[in-house]
Amino acid sequence: MENEDVREVLREAEHSFERMPETIEEGLDVDDAELVQLRRACRLLAAGSLLLDRGYYTVGIESAFVAIERTIQFRLLHDGAMGPSEVISSHRVLYQRGAEVGLDDGTFGDELAELWTQNRTKTYYRLGIATKGQAEAMLELATVLHQHPVDGSRVSYECLCEV
């Protein structure tokens, strides 16, 4: 692919985000910042399950981690512990903030951050290739960490997950 072709497709991708929305993904057309995070988490869990079925364990695990993060962001927004325009770019900080709003006890954030770092290191440096068991365990963890804060919220009926 020539440089000019790459620029053209980049421009096209940029424009697609600038245009007025046409066909919006069903289920995600909500306005509240907290509901956007909640529904993204629901979708990531569903996607993770599909990926697991296809044998795509590595990206299945990534979906599980991102689902956990979206769920934490949902709960932080829901509890007013985070502003809609606030961005928490550190995984560790996000997990710790989740622990602070009662998603689990004090060591939860650190343990989750450790798990994330371990997974990252292994998949990036090819020290290990993701297994079915790991993907299943991570999706189970992400599902439990989704249900608990969602069930305890005022908007549990907004969850798209089929339990």
Ligand SMILES: [Zn+2]
């Ligand atoms: Zn859900």
